[in-house]
Amino acid sequence: MISIFKTNIGDxxxxxxxxxxxxxxxxxxxxxxxxxDCDRILRVESKDNNNDFIESLFRKMGFLCVNLEVFHTAPQ
Incomplete structure (x- = not known):
C-alpha cells in the first residue's frame, strides 16, 4: 500500500x-x-495500514499530517 500525506515539515x-x-x-x-513541494508530501510504502499511527505521531510532534490518498498495490 502506498499512502500520500500533506505535511507542514519546514526544513x-x-x-x-x-x-x-x-x-x-x-x-x-x-x-x-x-x-x-508546496504540500511537503510524505509518501509511505508499507505492507500494513499505518496511516492513523503516522498522523497521530505527527500531531504529537506538533506537525500537520493529512492523508490525501491511498493506493493499494498487488501482493508480491
Whole structure:
C-alpha cells in the first residue's frame, strides 16, 4: 500500500527529527518527503495500514499530517 500525506515539515532539521521517530516506530516502511513541494508530501510504502499511527505521531510532534490518498498495490 502506498499512502500520500500533506505535511507542514519546514526544513531539513525538522525532517531529521521526524525521520528518527518514523524509523524507530515503523522500521519496515519505506518513506520519503518532498520538501520542494508546496504540500511537503510524505509518501509511505508499507505492507500494513499505518496511516492513523503516522498522523497521530505527527500531531504529537506538533506537525500537520493529512492523508490525501491511498493506493493499494498487488501482493508480491
Amino acid at each position: 531539513e532539521n525538522e525532517l531529521v527529527n521526524i525521520a528518527q521517530r518514523l524509523n524507530k516506530h515503523l522500521p519496515d516502511i519505506n518513506w520519503n518527503v518532498d520538501l520542494a
